[in-house]
Amino acid sequence: MDRRITKKGDDDTSGKERPTLKTLAFMTGLGVTTVSRALKDAPEIGAETRRRVQLVAKQIGYRPNRAGVRLRTGKTNVISLVLNTEHELMSFVSDIIYGVTEVIADTPYHLIVTPYSRSQDPLDPVRYLVETGSADGVIISRTQPNDPRARYMLERGIPFATHGRTDMGLVHPYHDFDNYTFAGEAVRYLAGRGRNRLALVTPPVGLTYYGHTIAGFADALSEVGASEVPFNTVSIDQSIEQIRMRTAQLMRRKDRPDGFVSSAAAATLAIVAGIEDAGLKLGRDVDVVSKQSSELLHLFRRELLVVNENFRLAGSELARAVLGWIGGADPGSLQSLSTPSEVLPYRG
Amino acid sequence: MDRRITKKGDDDTSGKERPTLKTLAFMTGLGVTTVSRALKDAPEIGAETRRRVQLVAKQIGYRPNRAGVRLRTGKTNVISLVLNTEHELMSFVSDIIYGVTEVIADTPYHLIVTPYSRSQDPLDPVRYLVETGSADGVIISRTQPNDPRARYMLERGIPFATHGRTDMGLVHPYHDFDNYTFAGEAVRYLAGRGRNRLALVTPPVGLTYYGHTIAGFADALSEVGASEVPFNTVSIDQSIEQIRMRTAQLMRRKDRPDGFVSSAAAATLAIVAGIEDAGLKLGRDVDVVSKQSSELLHLFRRELLVVNENFRLAGSELARAVLGWIGGADPGSLQSLSTPSEVLPYRG
DNA sequence: TCAATATACTGAAACGTTACAGATTGCCAA
DNA sequence: TTGGCAATCTGTAACGTTTCAGTATATTGA
Secondary structure, three states, X not given: OOOOOOOOOOOOOOOOOOOOHHHHHHHHOOOHHHHHHHHOOOOOOOHHHHHXXXXXXXXXXXXXXXXXXXXXXXXXXXXXXXXXXXXHHOOHHHHHHHHHHHHHOOOOOEEEEEEEOOOOOOHHHHHHHHHOOOOOEEEEOOOOOOOHHHHHHHHHOOOEEEEOOOOOOOOOOEEEEOHHHHHHHHHHHHHHOOOOEEEEEEOOXXXXXXXHHHHHHHHHHHHHOOEEOOOOOOEOOOXXXXXXXXXXXXXXXXXXXXXXXXXXXXXXXXXXXXXXXXOOOEOOOEEEEEEEOOOOHHHHOOOOEEEEOOHHHHHHHHHHHHHHHHOOOOHHHOEEEEOOOOOEOXXX | OOOOOOOOOOOOOOOOOOOOHHHHHHHHOOOHHHHHHHHOOOOOOOHHHHHHHHHHHHHHOOXXXXXXHHHHHOOOOEEEEXXXXXXXXXXXXXXXXXXXXXXXXXXXXXXXXXXXXXXXXXXXXXXXXXXXXXXXXXXXXOOOXXXXXXXXXXXXXXXXXXXXXXXXXXXOOEEEEOHHHHHHHHHHXXXXXXXXXXXXXEOOOOOHHHXXXXXXXXXXXXXXXXXXXXXXXXXXXXXXXXXXXXXXHHHHOOOOOOEEEEOOHHHHHHHHHXXXXXXXXXXXXXXXXXXXXXXXXXXXXXXXXXXXXXXXXXXHHHHHHHHHHHOOOOHHHOEEEEOOOOOEOOOO
């Protein structure tokens, strides 16, 4: 069945059909080739012709057919955001998405979301995208120091950006939050309040920023002369209940910490619940510094100390980076690091 | 510049190139037409040929080229989720996305996210999608009783599903949470605890579920003989600070409410903050029943009373609905309503 | 036996775009 | 005048798919 409504004749300018190059060619009396080139400012088209074509195109609202372009050139005008469906339950995903869409709004690009589940190899969705040529650029998160996805995409020459850095001696665009500084500042702040037995709620083991975080934590600890209370059984991608229970256990011991540094807001809620389960009071018995991506923690407990991480910004930076690489920029110049805010106590 | 690496000859089965129908045709010794039809189980293809083609296709990992299909047939294999970038900051967006992706995972469909900002006409992105033929199906939220987007898509004959119902006498797929029942149950529960001066934190005025919510609230109020404390200056898409401030003002008045029904978790945080700003205590001076989409409110204050709304389910249902309509099902049969959980107090 | 018919397959055209290899025109130098 | 060249423009083919209108072969009916 043919979708077209008008009959086979080529010369219809009449109907409701979407205009194509052929339509423009007919209206201007030029050939489709000329029209095509005029629209992309090719040099061998006369200045007046060019203006004329572009005017008509604007008037009738011509938009290139994506399928045509994609079939002919391989260019999809698609950026794919690859997301883990299990871990990234947490809200910040929508912030990243909005950050990305903000940047690509004025471009011909579309954003497609490519999910994968815990059980899958994280490489699967990336391989799919590359093999089927479904995107011009890819954004991945949950980046690892030695990340097979980044390695694969570098090999295959497809532009991408990672949320978080790698450590493979390979250069590619990324955006990262400076978690080394975050953890360090958190420790220094707690030390400033006289806390000196600190526990760290780490990012997921294996991700690059896990390393950054524990390094910042450890370095600052020795700098200020505080000590670490090991809390290795907990990381932020565990369930709320797990974290809460483990925290309560920890806080009932005599050698309990008097300060926490938490890498995620959701985990912080659980930490606080655990602290209170153990009958202790936030701000008196223990202080908690936590990252957050929306301004909610101070509503939760005003004693909490927060550092803001802006995921919408991350999304924007990542989008800019991929687009930059697609546009031919040097990958090494498309790396950005976001500096943590100061540690912020509640200000009434 | 030609993308292809191998030379012009048509008969390459050698290289790393992605297999096409032509490749399959060459390998099987058939024509491309036959291969095409064999792959889609057309009746005029011999049973053995069909199996042979499908086997080879599986072996070499043939996947139809989306651009080719789209150009020829107009089928995009894309579902678009249209989102407001300003209001829907709140976390549940990611849940919807994951719900959608879960359903389309085993289909050839991709999910694209089409954003629009507050300033824009909500119809704009929908018009864009339809005019450029960018999607086979659309999912919209923030549905209004008389929704121009739904009307437009019905006119243009493009399958869609709405998150929330309309009230235009037109039939189309939707998924909705039963907010009438939610508000009613909340009132009854509060009345059961002896609360009889209740305030409602409404959904955004103008959306369909605003009406459902206030109706459920009002009906239950008169049923149990409680009275409403007007709180019209507040709705859930206001800023945290606004809600908090207004709540504090309200709670300092002598005719303050002794119960709240809140339509969103984020607003509830602000409500509680406002209550406490006024020096009152949750559970003693006032009770709050709130919807939530993740299990966080009980961590926040255990005195809170919650009702769960599952947005991941909503995403799945919406996706199923659009796919169903695309697949030719009766739109009227693709409507679903999700029943609220009971009101849940904290259970240690 | 012959025509009608069913079965299994096929080439060509088209969707909208861009790259390639011309074609046409005018102008200038020799 | 003529050859050469630059400036503009154009037709054809190709990307991978599906549909249309066949063709070739076997099967059936009388």
